[in-house]
Each structure stands twice: as C-alpha cells, then as structure tokens.
Amino acid sequence: xxxxxxxxxxxxxxxxxxxxxxxxxxxxxxxxxxxxxxxxxxxxxxxxxxxxxxxxxxxxxxxxxxxxxxxxxxxxxxxxxxxxxxxxxxxxxxxxxxxxxxxxxxxxxxxxxxxxxxxxxxxxxxxxxxxxxxxxxxxxxxxxxxxxxxxxxxxxxxxxxxxxxxxxxxxxxxxxxxxxxxxxxxxxxxxxxxxxxxxxxxxxxxxxxxxxxxxxxxxxxxxxxxx
DNA sequence: GCCAACGTTGGC
DNA sequence: GCCAACGTTGGC
Numbered sequence: 001x002x003x004x005x006x007x008x009x010x011x012x013x014x015x016x017x018x019x020x021x022x023x024x025x026x027x028x029x030x031x032x033x034x035x036x037x038x039x040x041x042x043x044x045x046x047x048x049x050x051x052x053x054x055x056x057x058x059x060x061x062x063x064x065x066x067x068x069x070x071x072x073x074x075x076x077x078x079x080x081x082x083x084x085x086x087x088x089x090x091x092x093x094x095x096x097x098x099x100x101x102x103x104x105x106x107x108x109x110x111x112x113x114x115x116x117x118x119x120x121x122x123x124x125x126x127x128x129x130x131x132x133x134x135x136x137x138x139x140x141x142x143x144x145x146x147x148x149x150x151x152x153x154x155x156x157x158x159x160x161x162x163x164x165x166x167x168x169x170x171x172x173x174x175x176x177x178x179x180x181x182x183x184x185x186x187x188x189x190x191x192x193x194x195x196x197x198x199x200x201x202x203x204x205x206x207x208x209x210x211x212x213x214x215x216x217x218x219x220x221x222x223x224x225x226x227x
Numbered sequence: 228g229c230c231a232a233c234g235t236t237g238g239c
Numbered sequence: 240g241c242c243a244a245c246g247t248t249g250g251c
Binding site for chain 1 (some may be wrong): 244247249250
C-alpha cells in the first residue's frame with residue numbers, strides 16, 4: 001500500500017469517517033484481554049460473552065450520504081464515495097463510541113456489512129461491503145485538525161480503532177428504513193427474523209451486528225417488492 | 228430544525 | 240457509584 005493519504009471525504013458524526021485504506025499503521029495490540037479469573041462465574045460469563053460475540057458474522061455500518069458541515073468539515077460519505085476510492089476501499093475511521101468500536105474489533109476479514117445511509121432524506125440500506133482489514137489504530141484520534149480528534153487518547157494506549165472496508169455491490173434496490181421498520185414491528189408482534197434487529201433496539205449504534213438470520217432476511221428483500 | 232432517546236461527564 | 244446535566248444521534 002502507498003503511504004496513507006487521507007481522501008477528505010467522510011461520513012457520519014460519531015460514526016465513521018472514511019479515508020483510503022492503508023496497511024502502514026501498526027496493528028492494534030489486544031494486550032488487555034486477559035482478565036484474572038478469580039471467580040468461576042466470571043470465567044463462565046466471559047466464555048458466554050465470547051461465544052455470543054463470535055457468533056456475529058454480519059454487520060451494519062452507518063454513514064451520511066448528504067453534505068453536512070461539522071467543525072468546518074463536510075462529513076458526507078455515502079456508498080458512492082466508498083466506491084470512488086482507489087480499490088473501492090477505505091478505512092472506517094471516526095467511530096467514537098465504545099460499543100461500536102468493540103464490534104469493529106470483532107470483525108473478521110471477509111465478513112460482509114451493509115452500508116447504511118443515515119441522517120438523510122431517505123435512510124436505509126444502499127449496498128454491501130466486506131471487511132478487508134481487521135481492527136487497527138484509528139490515526140484520526142491523534143490529529144488535532146480532525147473532526148474526531150480525541151485529546152484524551154494517548155499514543156501509547158490508543159482508544160479508538162478502525163477497520164478497512166471494500167465496496168462489494170449496491171443492493172438490487174435501496175432498502176428503506178421505513179420498510180425494515182414495518183418488518184421489525186410485524187416480527188415483534190408475530191415472530192420473525194427482524195424482531196430484535198439492532199437498528200431498532202439499539203437505534204443510535206453506528207456499527208452494529210446482525211445474526212445470519214437477520215442478514216439473510218434483509219438481503220432477501222432486494223428480490224421482493226417493497227411493502 | 229425539532230426533539231426524544233440515550234451515551235457520557237463530572238460533582239458529590 | 241449515583242445521577243443530573245449535558246451532548247449527540249438521527250428520524251421525522
């Protein structure tokens with residue numbers, strides 16, 4: 001990979017800010033994962049957490065496709081902007097929420113994610129991308145000029161991570177939030193794959209996991225007429 | 228542009 | 240460690 005060069009396009013507020021993908025940033029060390037196992041129930045709980053975590057295999061990532069100026073910078077970054085990058089690949093920087101960050105740290109190369117358009121005229125799923133590089137240090141946390149500069153993060157113990165994503169394809173049709181919501185309500189009432197979808201149960205989370213069942217159902221909608 | 232929901236901060 | 244105040248998200 002060439003030396004990293006930010007393509008100053010960007011996405012959602014706390015969500016993600018995209019730049020050209022890069023390999024020249026040190027991999028994030030997961031040095032603090034070993035917890036002392038003083039209490040058996042804690043050990044079991046951690047095992048369960050890990051099992052649940054590793055069961056997530058698909059993702060939904062939000063970004064803003066319409067121009068909006070934040071601290072003097074346009075945060076627009078829609079799926080077309082990802083597609084336009086070299087190798088159609090960018091790093092999903094700018095995530096400043098711990099849960100969203102942790103989900104990114106769980107991502108594995110090759111996994112698929114929905115590209116979700118948020119805070120725009122028509123919110124919804126626009127396409128598919130895949131993870132091409134697992135979590136590493138988000139350099140923008142140290143950049144004073146960056147919208148998502150975090151003065152509390154120290155170089156010897158970075159707080160924030162990002163992954164690289166590559167455009168895969170547009171969905172055959174745009175799948176609007178309103179439609180997903182109808183299914184969610186329907187499934188909540190009578191059962192169905194979207195009854196617990198994070199998009200509705202964890203509305204403000206910018207990086208969210210989907211179960212295979214959720215992912216498959218949402219993807220199947222591209223072959224159906226809108227409801 | 229409004230504002231409900233909810234995550235974060237900081238005083239105590 | 241509680242919780243009120245504050246800030247952000249994101250649909251509408």
